Amino acid sequence: MQKEQTNRNIILQACEGENYFGHTQFVHEHVLGLITSGVAEHYTPDGVTIYSEGTLCLFRRTQLMKTIKKPAEGKPFTTINIFLSQEILKRYSLEHQVKADRVYLGESNVILENDAFMKGYFNSLLPYFAQPEKLTPTLEYAKTIEAIELLLRNPALKNYLFDFSEPHKIDLEAYMNRYFSYNIPLAQFAKLTGRSLSSFKRDFDKIFRSTPEKWLQKQRLEHAHFLMKQKNKRPSEIYLEVGFESFSHFSHAFKKQFGITPTELHNK
Missing domain, CATH: 2.60.120.280 (Regulatory protein AraC)
Incomplete structure (x- = not known):
């Protein structure tokens, strides 16, 4: 608490x-x-x-x-x-x-x-x-x-x-691949990469051919799958680490992506 x-x-x-x-x-x-x-x-x-x-x-x-x-x-x-x-x-x-x-x-x-x-x-x-x-x-x-x-x-x-300068425009692809597991609003990702929200979404689509929301969830789920399968991490240990706010949301999205719940994967 x-x-x-x-x-x-x-x-x-x-x-x-x-x-x-x-x-x-x-x-x-x-x-x-x-x-x-x-x-x-x-x-x-x-x-x-x-x-x-x-x-x-x-x-x-x-x-x-x-x-x-x-x-x-x-x-x-x-x-x-x-x-x-x-x-x-x-x-x-x-x-x-x-x-x-x-x-x-x-x-x-x-x-x-x-x-x-x-x-x-x-x-x-x-x-x-x-x-x-x-x-x-x-x-x-x-x-x-x-x-x-x-x-x-x-x-x-x-x-x-x-130093009151704001973040300058940086390499969006490199930044997102590095920080995708941080659960923050898109507006903050935009600011951190030196963009307005509209230009962030526009640049994101050009680079990843996806919306930020769909891409972020896919990256987070794949990283969670790796941590459980290769590092033997428990689902309860990692759902916050990979960027989900609740275990229930994580479990539901994971099953939709992989056809199996995180707990079932871990128990295997």
């Missing part, structure tokens, strides 16, 4: 019980996050990165991410996230005359030093989660600006934070 206490840009997230597979896979804004207990496993096509308790990380906007959040040592998974919206960053840039020198081309996810200043900052947020009404919009904005100021102690993060 996942719980969140939210005041717009500042979130305390708690996942109680067993492992929780995160459904939020499109990162809209930069996020400064501190894992206060538990472990997070972030899955990308390049592999898995494990973030343990105490990890402080900056996640870049406009990217795809899959996460499994795990309790550890008898404690639930909890994290404090500060969302650094483009609106706030542009306002800060204008008021303080801070601008990017160039387009940011570095790592999307940057692990930061959890020094005394950062520890003091996150400790100062904890009382507000017990009494969320005390975190007024004015205080919330001030705490978000404080986070930006703390990050800018590292000059290398200026371009990271203040």
Whole structure:
């Protein structure tokens, strides 16, 4: 079970019980996050990165991410996230005359030093989660600006934070073959590949000779079949991993595609 206490840009997230597979896979804004207990496993096509308790990380906007959040040592998974919206960053840039020198081309996810200043900052947020009404919009904005100021102690993060350029048009075929298992709306796939939704659909038809919906489902089912037959994965382990929201939808679509349910295939 996942719980969140939210005041717009500042979130305390708690996942109680067993492992929780995160459904939020499109990162809209930069996020400064501190894992206060538990472990997070972030899955990308390049592999898995494990973030343990105490990890402080900056996640870049406009990217795809899959996460499994795990309790550890008898404690639930909890994290404090500060969302650094483009609106706030542009306002800060204008008021303080801070601008990017160039387009940011570095790592999307940057692990930061959890020094005394950062520890003091996150400790100062904890009382507000017990009494969320005390975190007024004015205080919330001030705490978000404080986070930006703390990050800018590292000059290398200026371009990271203040590069406001949007994704450029990229190779659609290569991108979709790499990220088909991410369950996000088509509009977000379009944005990530530097296209409007209409041009995304038009280009998709030229390349794949199919609609995005049909192609995505076929790719996800074939990948699921491979994972079960070649890797001996259980259907319950993989339906979220390959991009389905519910096991029943996955099972129905799988049987329609292959003439056998995922459970029957696995039992063979």
